[in-house]
Amino acid sequence: MSSFQIIVGSMLGGTEYVAEACEEQLNTLNHEVNLHLKPNFSSILKCTLEQKTNNVSTWLICTSTHGAGDFPDNIQPFIEDLKNCEQDLSTIDFMIIAVGDSSYDTFCKAGFELNKLLITKGCSNTLAIKTLDMSQDIDPEELAQLWLSQNKDLL
C-alpha cells in the first residue's frame, strides 16, 4: 500500500471530478489517499514527509490550464511556494494528470510546466504525464481511472 496526496488545480470544477475519480480508483487499489481541493504547500509537504517514513508517498497532481496557458487560481499559491521552496524534495515521487483543450495552442501548458518545475526541484515522476483533452475525450473520469489501473503495478 502507498499513500497519495491528490493536489487539484481547477477553475470551473471539471478537474475536481477527475481527481475524485482518481481518489475512488486509488482506494479500490487499496492505497491511502488525501484529496486537496485547496492545496496548501506546507501542510502537504509535512504530511508527505511524515508518511514517507512509513511507506511510499506520492503526489498526484490533477490540474487544468486556464487563461493563456496559466494555472488555475486555486493552485497558484501552491506553485509559488513550490518555486520558492529551498528544502530537499528529492524523496518525493509525483504523477500529473493535465486537463486541457487541444483547440488552444497552450494545450495543457500548466501541467507540462509543473512537470518541469518538479523535476528541477529533484522530484521523480513515477509515470509520464497523462493529458486529457476535453474537446475529444468523452469520459475523462473513466480515462483517468483506466490510466491508474493499467499502471497499478508501478504505483
Ligand SMILES: Cc1cc2nc3c(=O)[nH]c(=O)nc-3n(C[C@H](O)[C@H](O)[C@H](O)COP(=O)(O)O)c2cc1C
Ligand atoms: C478562459 C479559458 C481559458 C482556457 N485556456 C486553456 C489553455 O490555455 N490551454 C488548455 O489546454 N485549455 C484551456 N482551457 C480549457 C480548460 O482547461 C478546460 O475547459 C478544462 O476542462 C477546465 O477544467 P476545470 O473545469 O477544472 O477548470 C481554457 C478554458 C477557458 C474557459
